[in-house]
Amino acid sequence: xxxxxxxxxxxxxxxxxxxxxxxxxxxxxxxxxxxxxxxxxxxxxxxxxxxxxxxxxxxxxxxxxxxxxxxxxxxxxxxxxxxxxxxxxxxxxxxxxxxxxxxxxxxxxxxxxxxxxxxxxxxxxxxxxxxxxxxxxxx
Numbered sequence: 001x002x003x004x005x006x007x008x009x010x011x012x013x014x015x016x017x018x019x020x021x022x023x024x025x026x027x028x029x030x031x032x033x034x035x036x037x038x039x040x041x042x043x044x045x046x047x048x049x050x051x052x053x054x055x056x057x058x059x060x061x062x063x064x065x066x067x068x069x070x071x072x073x074x075x076x077x078x079x080x081x082x083x084x085x086x087x088x089x090x091x092x093x094x095x096x097x098x099x100x101x102x103x104x105x106x107x108x109x110x111x112x113x114x115x116x117x118x119x120x121x122x123x124x125x126x127x128x129x130x131x132x133x134x135x136x137x138x139x
Contacts, residue, residue, distance in 0.1 A: 023128030027053035031061060031095070034122050040066040040093040042121075044079065048072045049103030051126060068093050079103075081111045088119045099126030106139055 007016035020026040031053075035041065041061065043054025048071045052059040055067035068091045073080040088096065098112040109125065116123035133139035 023051075023126065024053050026128070027051070027124075027126060028060060030124055031065065034124075035065055035094055037064050038066060039095070040068050040091055041095040041097065042068045042070055042084070042088060042091070042093045043097040044100045044103060045069045045071045048079075049100040051097070051099065051101045051129075054097040054100070054126070078105050079108070081108065081115065084112075085115045085118070088115050088121065092119055093121050095122045095124060097124050097126055099124075099128070099130070101129055 001018065003018040004016045007018065008014065020029060031041070041055050043056075043061075044050030046052070046056060050056075050069075053061050055065060055069065056062045057067065061067075068087060070084040070087055071080060072078060073083075096112065096116050098107050098109060107125075113123055115121075127134050130139050
């Protein structure tokens with residue numbers, strides 16, 4: 001990539017590694033690449049286990065973009081895909097996040113992909129907190 005080539009030239013090295021230092025700057029890069037200021041994004045609520053960078057007002061994502069939260073089913077405490085679908089159809093977000101900081105269940109990526117496809121949204125999987133489980137094949 002351009003950044004890698006410039007770093008190699010700058011330092012006179014054969015190799016360079018360019019990557020965000022953590023999930024938050026990676027999420028910011030995703031938002032800046034896919035969204036314009038004021039676009040809508042959907043993210044899991046913080047009480048439901050969501051992440052600050054998925055549209056919360058104390059973060060760039062909540063000030064630069066319109067926040068459309070989705071939550072958990074009251075009885076099952078799992079993501080309420082029916083309500084999420086209804087909200088997505090009504091709000092038409094440009095981006096839907098799947099992932100979070102403290103959601104203790106397995107994400108239904110297939111259901112989320114269907115919803116995103118129905119409303120022509122980007123679906124972004126933030127697996128920063130569960131990448132080990134994904135690599136191990138248990139999530």
